[in-house]
Amino acid sequence: MESEDQSLHSGRLHFLFLIMFIGLVILLLRLSFIQLGKGEDYAVKAEANRYAQQILPAPRGQFKDRHGEILVANKPSFTIQYTSPFTKSDDPKTVQANIEAIAEKLVPLLDDPEEKEKVTKDKIVKLMMGTDEYLSRSAPRKIKTKATERQVARVKENLQDLPGIAVIPEAIRDYRLKTFGSHIFGYMRKMDEKMWNEYQTKGYLMTDLVGITGLEKQYEQYLKGIHGATRVEVNINGDPIRRDNNVDFIEKKPIPGNDLTLTIDKKLQQVTEEALAERVNALKGTPVKNAAAVALDPNTGEVLAMASYPAFDPNAWLDGMSDEEYAQFQPAEWNHAVEYPHEPGSTVKMLTTMIGLKEGVVKPDEKIFCPGGLDLSGYYASCWDPKGHGLSDGREAIAKSCNVYMYTIGKRLAKHQFIFQNGGVKSWMEKYDKPAYEKFRKYQNEFGLGVKTGIDLPFESAGKYNYQPEITTNMPFTAIGQNSNFTPLQLAQYVSTIANGGKRMKPYLVKEIKDPEGKLIKKMEPEVLNQVSFSPELLQYAREGMWKVTHEPYGTASYMFGRKKYDVAGKTGTAQTGRDTENYWFVGYAPYNNPKIAIAVVVPEGRVGMHSYEMAGPVAEKMLDTFFNEEKKETAVN
Numbered sequence: 001m002e003s004e005d006q007s008l009h010s011g012r013l014h015f016l017f018l019i020m021f022i023g024l025v026i027l028l029l030r031l032s033f034i035q036l037g038k039g040e041d042y043a044v045k046a047e048a049n050r051y052a053q054q055i056l057p058a059p060r061g062q063f064k065d066r067h068g069e070i071l072v073a074n075k076p077s078f079t080i081q082y083t084s085p086f087t088k089s090d091d092p093k094t095v096q097a098n099i100e101a102i103a104e105k106l107v108p109l110l111d112d113p114e115e116k117e118k119v120t121k122d123k124i125v126k127l128m129m130g131t132d133e134y135l136s137r138s139a140p141r142k143i144k145t146k147a148t149e150r151q152v153a154r155v156k157e158n159l160q161d162l163p164g165i166a167v168i169p170e171a172i173r174d175y176r177l178k179t180f181g182s183h184i185f186g187y188m189r190k191m192d193e194k195m196w197n198e199y200q201t202k203g204y205l206m207t208d209l210v211g212i213t214g215l216e217k218q219y220e221q222y223l224k225g226i227h228g229a230t231r232v233e234v235n236i237n238g239d240p241i242r243r244d245n246n247v248d249f250i251e252k253k254p255i256p257g258n259d260l261t262l263t264i265d266k267k268l269q270q271v272t273e274e275a276l277a278e279r280v281n282a283l284k285g286t287p288v289k290n291a292a293a294v295a296l297d298p299n300t301g302e303v304l305a306m307a308s309y310p311a312f313d314p315n316a317w318l319d320g321m322s323d324e325e326y327a328q329f330q331p332a333e334w335n336h337a338v339e340y341p342h343e344p345g346s347t348v349k350m351l352t353t354m355i356g357l358k359e360g361v362v363k364p365d366e367k368i369f370c371p372g373g374l375d376l377s378g379y380y381a382s383c384w385d386p387k388g389h390g391l392s393d394g395r396e397a398i399a400k401s402c403n404v405y406m407y408t409i410g411k412r413l414a415k416h417q418f419i420f421q422n423g424g425v426k427s428w429m430e431k432y433d434k435p436a437y438e439k440f441r442k443y444q445n446e447f448g449l450g451v452k453t454g455i456d457l458p459f460e461s462a463g464k465y466n467y468q469p470e471i472t473t474n475m476p477f478t479a480i481g482q483n484s485n486f487t488p489l490q491l492a493q494y495v496s497t498i499a500n501g502g503k504r505m506k507p508y509l510v511k512e513i514k515d516p517e518g519k520l521i522k523k524m525e526p527e528v529l530n531q532v533s534f535s536p537e538l539l540q541y542a543r544e545g546m547w548k549v550t551h552e553p554y555g556t557a558s559y560m561f562g563r564k565k566y567d568v569a570g571k572t573g574t575a576q577t578g579r580d581t582e583n584y585w586f587v588g589y590a591p592y593n594n595p596k597i598a599i600a601v602v603v604p605e606g607r608v609g610m611h612s613y614e615m616a617g618p619v620a621e622k623m624l625d626t627f628f629n630e631e632k633k634e635t636a637v638n
């Protein structure tokens, strides 16, 4: 109910905004013609009159959350811009003198007591000259965006003394929730020369901003509207004239871009972002600088939340960034949930176990003894608990996160018994280790590890693998998640695939694309990328192991999740980074028997020797608590 109301409300707002905007445009144009017309001798030049076009920029499509709540919109605004009337052959001194004269006139006109930042002649000249810009000399330069009413009125009154200056109406992007969702939405900025070459054939103006990252880039073609134009009667000098008060100036209305309805839940997204920020702030003074988390619907692939800390404010990109703003943006540039792979550590262990079972190197009820470490054919590797885990079958080994069990699978897959036979390590690697490794990798790929997940975002990382030549530990270490790097999104897809019975679902952020009238243009359907080659019994085995993680006394996350009503199955992970830090993970899904949400959380580069359930666990807990409380509320309403 609530969501229907909201979407109706937002549609109405959008429409009102459009009406208001067009109204402003008409008013502005009429004003300008009245003033320009003053004192003109129509009769003399009438015969030479012709028509010229003025562009009416189209507002961009909006972003809404899955319940129809507006997340990103536009607001009407006026920009004072300068287009140089000079050509290359004009004397640079004349050009400079002219620009300085105009700037001098503009300073008092742009003075507004309400504005904190004062305009100076130097600043205006710099903008008009555009020396630090990569745009061509004839491209319009924005002198003042978001001009105040007072500024617009005063500049309009004096346009006849300001050659090349124009006041243009614009709908500017409004990231109304500031840093919220910034890595999902991405940001926009003006085009460089290369982009302009591409976009000018598609109806863009040189002054248009385009999407550079995130959904703004991915859905650029849907978000961009179609610019409108007015047919303006001009005299022989190209100046607009006006003969009839009742002329309808709008020739072609701008058509706003299409709206995107996202899969994310605003509340869950907000809680996820806050939990990540809280976590990183609580770890001040340690090497931790980032954290990231993803929540998917494991049955459909819909992204319910996705966040990377720190976030940035995309509004800062709209006007061109100050150095200070850039210093704030820079550490937030990477989307750690999608673009930046981290060592996954023990989160891969349920798949390692399944691979061992599928390949027949371990049996479902076989118990393997952990004395606290294992010889990896020349290298002694410890288990994370040097006291040892005793005897464990695969499920118990997942729950205890026992390295020795996983090393054993790695050794058996790579046939370590043949290492010291004829030919030595090199020939063993070629004959046994490398092929086993490739097969292992292919199995991981089936679940989304080490391949792109297919999400509708640009710059997705496929993760990476590091096979090291001439050492005997490749397989055992890969089996515990040490020789690879994956993104939180890949791990969330992998957990979803285990949870939903083996379908690798393509994750997506946009559910629907609607035109400004609300007509459906495109509806995204869940897409199965592949069905894994593992039997339902093997997947069930892995799920049972994950359930033990969060419920058995020896499970590594039972302390945090053992008493939760929503019955979560999960896996902790701690990965050595080789930089004297460790990545801390929690992945999981809930409810155990009827999965509705799958999550992955990473807190990378933590101090060595912490516990995953303490480092990543609190974020996971807040996300799941929120999701299940929300769900209760919705069920109650329906």
Ligand SMILES: [Zn+2]
Binding pocket: 370, 372, 383, 384, 385, 388, 389, 390, 401, 402, 403, 404, 405
């Ligand atoms: Zn162990």
